[in-house]
Amino acid sequence: MTDAHTHTDRAGPRATRPGAALAALAAAQFTVMLATSIVNVALPQIRTGVGLSEGGTTWVVNAYGLAFGALLLAGGRAGDLLGRRRVLMSGLGLFVAASLAAGLATTPGVLIAARAAQGLAAAAIAPAALALVMGQFPSGPGRGRALGVWGAVSGAGGAGGVLLGGVLTQAWGWPWIFHSVALGTALVLAAVAVLVPPETGTRSGRFDLLGTATVTLSLTCLVWGLTTARGTGWTDTRVLGALGAAAALFAAFVVIERGRPDALVPRRLLTTGRVAAGNLLMALLGSVWIALFFFLPLYQQQVLGSGPLATGAGQLPLAAANMIGASLAPRIARRLGATATVTAALLTEAAGLLWLSRISADGSYLADILGPSVLVGLGLSVAFVQLTALAVDGVPPQDAGLAGGLVNTTRQVGGAIGLAALATLAGSVTAGAAGHASHAAALTSGYRAAFLVSALVLVVSAALAGYLARRPVRAPAATAVPFPLTGR
Structure with missing residues (x-):
């Protein structure tokens, strides 16, 4: 175990408005979410462009998610010990370089390595940015509004990635997916340098x-x-x-x-507020979130016959509903209460997924996708905002980065588990239907099964939320002595 040096970040002479800092930090989160989904509709073109095998094509997606999910806790803790703004800017710089390398790649190994480097950078960016938002906006209505913005850009990044990927692939080719991300991230890095003030205070501890x-x-x-x-x-x-x-x-x-x-995940973190409840529910939400953006574009392209651009444009209503829901989430929570808001949001998303479980092989975008997409977008965004708030509830300042890393980790790991299970289910149902149905009908049967099980997961999550979110909140102890993750 090595020592993280003790240092003090001193604020400069400039004063920055919290709103401007929030815009820069939200843009950093948007970049991370965008890179998660922007390659989805361009995978056939990427496979041809660099000579990927069938198995290698999946690692264009998996390499990013693997590095991102595995390193989030380390990234969050590094921000707590070394300074969140410093770690955020380093992560953004690495993201620019990795994105440029991916766009210039001509061999499978270089492309997959660049995607892994993007994931490493994202693991530094996401928890540091969230911790900085928490520092800018103390607990109260201001933090609620800030997390509403956070939720809006997170959902918009996922849906917007599909749209932007389709537009760029069709217009200029797949390398521009990565070139555009590199350019956008460079602008975000400049905005963070100018708009996010250096942190004040002294940090010490051991990594x-x-x-x-x-x-x-x-x-x-x-x-x-x-x-x-x-x-x-x-x-x-x-x-x-x-x-x-x-x-x-x-x-x-x-x-x-x-x-x-100096445990990586100190016991105090999981016994403060409703952190454990928020992370468990976020893992369940993540298990259907990532799968949704995997199966929906596949249905549009492989069954309805949509091209990359039309598939991306089809995500706009979902993205718009997501942004509206996230912006309204703090207001809804103040009126209904946090528990009722989380429960209603999860059930709303479940209703949208249940509607999607009725898609047909001879369907259309307007009849089969538009309506449920709006329901899913509204429910997903409100649930994400409220569960993020739960997962950082009462966290002492010295653990803010770790709390951000933990909630992102549970969402990513939950997403990996959910996607693997649902993809296996969909493949099994499709294989079973292949002998007595057309290829499109067999695929549709698999997608319907995945959406139905996703809806059931959210119904269970809503029932758990009704219990877990009501648990009494313990007062945070900002200066408490760290406890181990487990022990007496």
Whole structure:
């Protein structure tokens, strides 16, 4: 374990309005979410452009998600110890370089390595930016409005990535997907440098290198095993070995953290406020969120026959509903209460997914996608805003970056688990229907099954939210002595 040096960030002479800083930080989050989905509609063109195999094509998506999900806790803790603004700007700089490398790639290895580097950079950006937002806006109505903006750009980034990917691929070719991200991120980096003030105060502590390495390897094995299972099946020896290694490494992480004064995930974090409840519910929401943006474009392209541009444009109503819902979420929560808002939002999204489970092979965008997309967008955005607020509820300032990393980790890992399970389910249903139905009808049967199970997951999540979100909130102890993750 190594020492993180003690330092003091001193504010400069300029004064920055919180609204301007929020805009720059939200743009950083938008960049991370955009890179998650922007490649989805361009995968066929990318495969041809760099000579990827069928299995290699999936790693254009998986390499980013794997590095992002596995390193978020480390990124969040690094921000707490080294300074969030410093870590955020370093992550944005790496994101620019990795995006340029991806756009210039001519071989599969370079492209996949560049996507992994993007994921590494995103793991530094996301928790640092969220922690800075929390620092700019103390608990209260102002933070609620800020998280509403955060939720709007997060959802818009996911849906907007599909649209922008379709436009750029059709107009200029797939490399411009990455070139545009590099240019946009460079502008965000400049905005953060100008608009986000340096942090004040002194930080000291030790970076839990052993615990970080153990949990990062555990998450890497877990996400790799789950994403590989989508193509090889759950009984593949590599998948079983990876999942077994993930369990063993996580058990070792728990043992390592016991009694450690500077634990990576201190016990105080999970016993403060409703952090644990928020993260559990966020994992369940993530399990259907990422799958939605995977299956919906596939249905549009493989069954309805839409091109990349039309598929991307079809995401606009969902993105608009997402932005509206996120902006209204704080107001709804003040009127209905946090628990009722979370429950209603999850049930609204479940209703949209249940509607999507009725899609047909000879359907159309207007009849099968438009209406449910609006419901899903509204429910998803409100739920995301409220669950993010729950997951950072009562967190002491010194753990803000770690709390941001944890909630992003649970969403990513939940998404990896959900996508692997739902993709396996959809593939099994499609294979079973292939013998007595057309190819389009068989695919549709698989997608319908995935949407139906997603709706059921959200109904269960809504029931859990009604219980978990009502649990009494413990007062945060900003100066409390760190406790280990587990122990006496």
